[in-house]
Amino acid sequence: MKTFNKTFLVVLALVAVNFTSCKKDDDGGGGGSAAQGTVVAKVGGSSFESLEMTSAASETNAGGSTTITLQGSDTNGRAIFMIINQYDGPGTYEFSDSNVFVNATYVETNISNPMDSQTWSAPYQNSGVVGEVKVSEKTDTNIKGTFHFKAKNMNDGSIKDITDGSFNLNLL
DSSP, X not given: OHHHHHHHHHHHHXXXXXXXXXXXGGGTOOOOSXXXXXXXXXXXXXXXXXXXXXXXXXXXXXXXXXXXXXXXXXXXXXXXXXXXXXXXXXXXXXXXXXXXXXXXXXXEOOSSOGGGOEEEEESOTTOOEEEXXXXXXXXXXXXXXXXXXXXXXXXXXXXXXXEEEEEEEEBO
């Protein structure tokens, strides 16, 4: 009987450790630090914060599939866009060349010469996994989460590292 009790306690302890060691990331992680209606990130180490009036999210349902679009831009003509095709609820969605249904774009608009604007995209050919977007919470009116990605400019091959990203957007 003592052996049974000890075995039972060991199994119980292992189950308890298993349940308490689950990552928060499994459900999309925390909501990040973005203020209501904004997208924030570091772009190559420099701060990016979108304006509330130029930031939003949308949800489209067609053909049995849901698409979430997230976007935010600032006063300097910089913008971050993310699209999650086949969205199926809060969780982690990878930017990967093997999953073209989830993608991100960073844009630097040249106001004085729009034809000279630059765009960096993720994923790109032979990129592998270059980041992820984690949706932590979605209601009928709001969506929150975090993201990071490496994006490539197809014009010159340069890479932009977008880190510490979070969004807290009104869902239109």
